[in-house]
Amino acid sequence: MTYNLMVLLAAVVFGGLGLFIIIDYARFNRIAIKTKGKVVRYDEYQSKGSNGHKKTMYRPYFEFIHLGKVFEVKSTTSFSHKVIPVGSAADVLFVPGQEDKARLAEGHSYTLGVLFLFLSLPAFYLGFKG
Incomplete structure (x- = not known):
């Protein structure tokens, strides 16, 4: 049996x-308090995608x-559009x-973690299949 290490x-x-x-999301949500806040401004920047x-x-x-x-607070999450208009209420x-x-x-959910887990499944299969 051969393995594809990469x-x-x-x-x-x-x-x-x-x-x-997923663990970070669950830990944070277990102890976090939900309150109302508002979006005060956005940083805008250019990101290069995988296609260049x-x-x-x-x-x-x-x-x-x-x-x-x-x-x-400056959000740790970026979006492809202004998801909440400046001055609008937001859950914090x-x-x-x-x-x-x-x-x-x-934008704070399990989705990205689940996506990475699903992406790892075919890679494990192909890696062990060799």
Whole structure:
């Protein structure tokens, strides 16, 4: 039985990344508090896709109030369009004491983790098939 080590390595990376995203999402949601905030602005930047074409991406800044203090946070998630208009209300998830790591509820889901896990399955199959 022969193994294709490069394909197996890719499978491990995709599977590991998928598990990390799912575990991080579950851990964060277990302890996070949901509140209302609003999108205050967007960073706009160019991202090069796998086909070499540039695409405009948008990273929102949002603010929310906790214990009378206003927090402004740069999202860790970028979008291909402005998903929430500037000035509009948005659901915000945060952990008390770590307000600077708050996340927008929009775009915060298991989807990316599940995608990476599914991508790892054919790679494991091909890697072990050799």
